[in-house]
Amino acid sequence: MRTIGFGIIGCGLMGREFASAAARWMHLQDMRARPRIVAVCDTDPTLMDWYSDHLPGVTQKTTDYRALLANDAVEAIYCAVPHVLHGAIYPDILASGKHLLGEKPFGMDRAQNAAIMAASGRPGQLVRCSSEMPFYPGAQRVIDFARSGALGAILEVECAFLHASDINPDKPINWKRMVDVNGAYGCMGDLGMHVAHVPLRLGWRPRSVHASLVKRVTTRPDGRGARVPCETWDNATITGTVGAGPEAFPLVLKTWRIAPGEANTWSLRVLGMEGSAEFTTKSPRQWRFMRYTPGGAQCWQTEDLGYQPLFPAITGGIFEFGFTDAIQQMWAAFVDELAGGDARGFPCATPQEAADHHAILTAALASGTEGRVVDVEYDR
Ligand SMILES: NC(=O)c1ccc[n+]([C@@H]2O[C@H](COP(=O)([O-])OP(=O)(O)OC[C@H]3O[C@@H](n4cnc5c(N)ncnc54)[C@H](O)[C@@H]3O)[C@@H](O)[C@H]2O)c1
DSSP states (O other): OEEEEEEEEOOSHHHHHHHHHHHTGGGBOSOSEEEEEEEEEOSOGGGHHHHHHHOTTOOEEESOHHHHHTOTTOOEEEEOOOGGGHHHHHHHHHHTTOEEEEOTTSSSSHHHHHHHHHHOOOTTOOEEEOOOGGGSHHHHHHHHHHHTTTTOSEEEEEEEEEOOGGGOTTSOOOGGGOHHHHOTTTHHHHHHHHHHHHHHHTTOOEEEEEEEEEOOOOEEEOSSSOEEEOOSOSEEEEEEEESSGGGOEEEEEEEESOOTTOSSEEEEEEEESSEEEEEETTSTTEEEEEEOOTTSOOOOEEEEOOSOOSSOBSSOTTSOOOHHHHHHHHHHHHHHHHTTOOGGGOOOBOHHHHHHHHHHHHHHHHHHHHTSOEEOOOOO
16 A cells, blocks of 8 residues: 655644544545655644654654655654644645645635635646534435436525534634634634535535624633634534526525534534425434325435445444544545545635635625625636
């Protein structure tokens, strides 16, 4: 099996998730290649101890990402840094010629994304954007169901990502609640790629959007005894119109940081005249679907899928699939493409899908702040 040398830039929450997924690569079966993390970079050197303890193969630890980009042992990079830095660091990574799996939103705003897009597209360089939730087996079933044409005329599509911890007004502020670091999109920049990925993959690009934006918690503790302004949008409900004429249908995208009681709920629901299907991470082993013929019964069926991932693994089929599995499956898709595969028909989100999601979010931000329906202007 081929080994691909990886570097991580940004060793926080998500950097550790990748390191964990790579460390248990033996979990996957019949892979073309495996990642080997050889270099890590973070401006906070205190994070390095964890990597030293758990990744003996790392030969470079640096606080300067340019030093990591100069390392010939690094073929591909995972970059997971705060949003404001994407627009500067991703183009530098791309200029180095190394492959990139970059974290969403792939640029803090549309201008940053345009800079990243301008730097991508080198022949032979694989560039993908992180989005792991569609790799749940139940989500894959809903996607396959839609791709098969089983929906008939579409009534509505909804994809949601719901968090609840921000309902606590005493939760300290962090960079994801700061407009100048997270971006003016607020919750949409944080969660938008998660909800846009599947609709865009299925060709459902809204031509216009209306967004309802909600701001409830306006100050937060700064961790040093004071309260500081918290200006990012808490919740966004985007209603787009896909298609035109009698076949047009609504696409609802929900990115909520204050959804009472929801820990990390990602859901996808597609409703059609002949078939409907849905998946939610609340029921991670199941998907639900309904097939309808005129005059027939309207019966939803629920199937327990257990562990039936896109990339085969050692786990028995009756067991449960979870978040860390979805992360590893996303990595499997990226590594498979790096090794010449087709990611079993479901590659990670592409740069064009990331750019399209920026077009949607930019229109949604204008819609929500100006109170009007806004046409989405795609690059192509
Ligand atoms: N796919 C997902 O489910 C998911 C979940 C959470 C976050 N994310 C994304 O991952 C990215 C990082 O989020 P996180 O939650 O890991 O944040 P984090 O704050 O835990 O980690 C970010 C790290 O980047 C480091 N950093 C800052 N400037 C740097 C620089 N110039 N060079 C190197 N390192 C630098 C910070 O010190 C920090 O350790 C964001 O783009 C975020 O949207 C994705």
